[in-house]
Amino acid sequence: MTPIITVIVGIAVLLILIIRFKVNAFIGLLLVSIGIGLAQGLTFGELVPVIQKGVGSTLGYLALVLGLGAILGGILVDSGAADAISGRIIHLFGKKHLPWAMALTGFIIGIPLFYT
Structure with a gap:
């Protein structure tokens, strides 16, 4: 999936998590950022420092x-x-x-x- 489509899907998922399922916004952002990172081919080892930095x-x-x-x-x-x-x-x-x-x-x- 191209990065822009991945981000658009991630934003849609984030909105659904927050609005429909009442997930805390911080937790939702964390889950979606993990999902986007994995969808873009990052490993968990690469993903953690990227999220920490952001x-x-x-x-x-x-x-x-x-x-x-x-x-x-x-x-x-x-x-x-x-x-x-x-x-x-x-x-x-x-x-x-x-x-x-x-x-x-x-x-x-x-x-x-x-x-x-």
């Missing part, structure tokens, strides 16, 4: 973003800014549209956390 580089980047985001989130909470923002948005939307107000609050507060 997961390690991704988590290394995410750890920095999430860590700095947690610090910024803590500052927002401690300063009262998060309460002020959410209170104002809830007041604007009213209690009838509370889910939309909370979604917008999460968007306004959450997006800047990823600009580190």
